[in-house]
Amino acid sequence: MTESLLYFTQQVINGLTVGSTYALIAIGYTMVYGIIGMINFAHGEVYMIGTYLSFIVIAGLTMLGLENLPFILLTALIVSMMVAGAYGFTIERVAYRPVRGSKRLIALISAIGMSIFLQNYMRLAQGPRDIAMPGQIQGGWSWTLDGNLLNLSYMQVIIFVVTVISMWSLHLFISRSRMGRACRACAQDQGMTNLLGIDTNQIIAVTFVIGAALAAVAGFLLGLYYGVVNPMIGFIAGLKAFTAAVLGGIGSLPGAMLGGLILGVTESMTAAYFSTEYKDVVAFSLLVLILLFKPTGILGKPEVEKI
Amino acid sequence: MQPSFMPAAIAAGVTFILGASVMGIRLQPAGISLEVTSAPTHVYLGLIAASLFVFILQYFRLTERFSRLLKSSQESKVELPAFLRTQQQQRLWTMLAIGALLLFPVIGSRGWIDLATLTLIYVMLGLGLNIVVGLAGLLDLGYVGFYAVGAYAYALLNTYFGFGFWEALPIAGALAALFGFLLGFPVLRLRGDYLAIVTLGFGEIIRILLNNWTEITGGPNGISQIPKPTLFGLEFNRRAAEDALGTFHEFFGIKYSPEYKVIFLYLLALILVLITVYVIRRLIRMPIGRAWEALREDEIACRSLGLNPTMIKLSAFTLGASFAGFAGAFFAARQGFINPESFTFIESAIILAIVVLGGMGSQLGVILAAVAMTILPELAREFNEYRMLLFGLIMVLMMIWRPQGLLPMKRPHMELKRG
Numbered sequence: 001m002t003e004s005l006l007y008f009t010q011q012v013i014n015g016l017t018v019g020s021t022y023a024l025i026a027i028g029y030t031m032v033y034g035i036i037g038m039i040n041f042a043h044g045e046v047y048m049i050g051t052y053l054s055f056i057v058i059a060g061l062t063m064l065g066l067e068n069l070p071f072i073l074l075t076a077l078i079v080s081m082m083v084a085g086a087y088g089f090t091i092e093r094v095a096y097r098p099v100r101g102s103k104r105l106i107a108l109i110s111a112i113g114m115s116i117f118l119q120n121y122m123r124l125a126q127g128p129r130d131i132a133m134p135g136q137i138q139g140g141w142s143w144t145l146d147g148n149l150l151n152l153s154y155m156q157v158i159i160f161v162v163t164v165i166s167m168w169s170l171h172l173f174i175s176r177s178r179m180g181r182a183c184r185a186c187a188q189d190q191g192m193t194n195l196l197g198i199d200t201n202q203i204i205a206v207t208f209v210i211g212a213a214l215a216a217v218a219g220f221l222l223g224l225y226y227g228v229v230n231p232m233i234g235f236i237a238g239l240k241a242f243t244a245a246v247l248g249g250i251g252s253l254p255g256a257m258l259g260g261l262i263l264g265v266t267e268s269m270t271a272a273y274f275s276t277e278y279k280d281v282v283a284f285s286l287l288v289l290i291l292l293f294k295p296t297g298i299l300g301k302p303e304v305e306k307i
Numbered sequence: 308m309q310p311s312f313m314p315a316a317i318a319a320g321v322t323f324i325l326g327a328s329v330m331g332i333r334l335q336p337a338g339i340s341l342e343v344t345s346a347p348t349h350v351y352l353g354l355i356a357a358s359l360f361v362f363i364l365q366y367f368r369l370t371e372r373f374s375r376l377l378k379s380s381q382e383s384k385v386e387l388p389a390f391l392r393t394q395q396q397q398r399l400w401t402m403l404a405i406g407a408l409l410l411f412p413v414i415g416s417r418g419w420i421d422l423a424t425l426t427l428i429y430v431m432l433g434l435g436l437n438i439v440v441g442l443a444g445l446l447d448l449g450y451v452g453f454y455a456v457g458a459y460a461y462a463l464l465n466t467y468f469g470f471g472f473w474e475a476l477p478i479a480g481a482l483a484a485l486f487g488f489l490l491g492f493p494v495l496r497l498r499g500d501y502l503a504i505v506t507l508g509f510g511e512i513i514r515i516l517l518n519n520w521t522e523i524t525g526g527p528n529g530i531s532q533i534p535k536p537t538l539f540g541l542e543f544n545r546r547a548a549e550d551a552l553g554t555f556h557e558f559f560g561i562k563y564s565p566e567y568k569v570i571f572l573y574l575l576a577l578i579l580v581l582i583t584v585y586v587i588r589r590l591i592r593m594p595i596g597r598a599w600e601a602l603r604e605d606e607i608a609c610r611s612l613g614l615n616p617t618m619i620k621l622s623a624f625t626l627g628a629s630f631a632g633f634a635g636a637f638f639a640a641r642q643g644f645i646n647p648e649s650f651t652f653i654e655s656a657i658i659l660a661i662v663v664l665g666g667m668g669s670q671l672g673v674i675l676a677a678v679a680m681t682i683l684p685e686l687a688r689e690f691n692e693y694r695m696l697l698f699g700l701i702m703v704l705m706m707i708w709r710p711q712g713l714l715p716m717k718r719p720h721m722e723l724k725r726g
Contacts, residue, residue: 052329052334106710109663113701119695120695120696134339239511284508
């Protein structure tokens with residue numbers, strides 16, 4: 001009994017670790033959807049770019065001879081957030097703003113085009129192969145119970161802590177700051193917000209930047225956790241984060257967090273008790289099932305189609 | 308419009324930072340650790356040139372001027388050239404084109420015929436997806452899943468039950484249509500962008516299943532030795548298999564040449580494409596075709612006119628899938644070997660790019676786009692590496708500047724003159 005319970009707990013821990021990074025990416029989808037009602041297909045690519053950027057900074061600073069690990073990691077996190085934010089800004093400016101207001105299909109195709117473009121841009125810039133990074137943070141705690149091991153690595157703790165800090169600051173930003181209030185207003189009624197003298201273009205740009213920066217945080221964390229990156233990782237990660245966003249209710253921030261955690265745990269359970277190969281299949285099937293039976297997700301509000 | 312310095316300078320600066328942060332520094336595995344190296348100088352020169360380009364674009368607001376120019380040119384109607392105005396002329400030119408395509412193997416070299424066959428497969432896929440995306444306005448990102456179903460249907464039926472190409476072809480089409488139906492039935496009630504994601508997930512699921520169901524599909528190794536199609540039972544090999552009628556060259560008493568096989572495959576693909584074009588052309592003019600387009604334009608208006616949106620969408624989805632199934636079966640027969648690698652998301656993206664570039668709903672546009680998209684990369688081999696990059700870029704630019712495609716479809720219509 002203890003053995004299976006311990007194994008189960010271990011899977012929950014692993015699932016929550018990955019799930020919290022899905023939640024970080026899902027926020028980007030859900031915020032953009034909440035404000036302009038489109039799916040930002042290129043969001044997964046921003047996550048991929050974030051991973052590459054943090055690898056570049058870590059490798060670069062290590063080569064310069066710096067040995068202060070917390071400093072290196074913090075710099076990597078901040079640089080990748082900033083540059084990824086600039087990517088998010090540019091993507092919105094180049095691919096989405098000109099087609100805003102036209103039909104949904106058009107914005108969607110433009111987004112997919114952007115996603116394909118970024119994937120191949122990275123493939124040309126850094127090569128198509130896997131790039132591995134030696135583990136920066138090793139070790140962890142482990143407990144033995146009746147000869148069974150339960151592990152909690154430092155990396156997992158860092159992932160939890162960083163995720164919680166990011167989510168909390170986002171929550172404070174949205175609920176307390178002036179800009180956050182403008183964001184919420186924009187999500188409710190864009191035309192009215194504009195009439196009240198708020199530059200909605202700017203708000204939309206800010207949303208993209210925040211989403212991209214959070215995706216870069218996820219890229220940094222998962223990059224350190226898995227230790228590999230290649231130009232294709234954004235595709236699957238984006239799909240999963242989107243699943244998380246829909247699961248929790250697209251447009252809702254707490255929903256994105258909840259959805260990410262549920263998806264992470266479900267996945268790790270599938271991998272543990274069923275089969276690793278079908279891990280991705282389970283995520284997509286989950287997506288289809290939610291869309292069929294509860295398209296509004298767990299915490300989402302039903303959408304009324306207006307004529 | 309005043310030229311503006313600061314925004315232009317900022318745009319140029321951002322361009323440089325974005326490019327330099329990813330392209331200027333390369334990650335280089337060194338033993339167990341990771342190192343970074345600076346990119347060669349020409350990359351930096353390129354980045355500076357790109358930043359300057361962005362600066363000039365922004366400073367003189369060229370993009371705005373350009374899009375305004377395009378908008379005004381779109382309002383002046385794009386007319387067909389003079390020799391294509393009347394229906395008789397169109398029919399004549401179509402006949403001439405088909406004749407030229409039939410005669411192509413006589414003058415073309417083997418490599419060109421092979422390439423033409425590949426192009427025809429893409430034409431077929433493009434036309435099939437055009438029903439779903441172009442006409443019905445449903446974004447299907449998992450189209451390659453149906454293509455895979457068709458290909459594996461033939462390969463598996465052949466391996467396990469010994470079916471020939473001709474018996475398997477309708478089954479492959481029907482099976483793909485069935486998959487389309489089963490997938491479409493629940494998901495078509497969803498809004499457009501959810502549909503896109505679900506179909507994307509479906510394409511991935513099919514690929515993962517094919518990859519992991521090793522006992523039946525051979526997993527990543529795929530299925531090999533899929534026989535080529537026969538001409539009324541005549542094979543195109545040097546020697547006939549035991550249960551075959553005989554070989555083509557023996558039957559007609561000519562010398563064996565491997566070229567016959569290539570030419571036969573080309574002609575077969577051409578016939579399949581012509582059938583596809585004809586069927587879809589008829590469908591567009593039928594009430595169902597008009598319903599597809601009406602639905603694309605305004606779903607609520609459609610519903611209030613008594614059309615059942617789910618059934619109409621489902622018909623488009625199923626029909627589109629069946630064409631992918633036929634194309635898949637032919638693909639398997641042509642390659643003789645298939646594995647899940649041929650059915651990645653990239654393929655879906657290429658087919659989508661063909662439909663988008665050609666003009667949504669327009670058959671001629673899709674055919675020309677398919678030809679351009681497959682032949683151009685072959686003409687310039689070094690360009691091949693940049694192919695997908697350009698496809699992505701084309702999709703974005705087309706949506707911004709010419710969302711209706713290069714050759715948009717035109718219905719016979721009358722316009723009310725204003726004023």
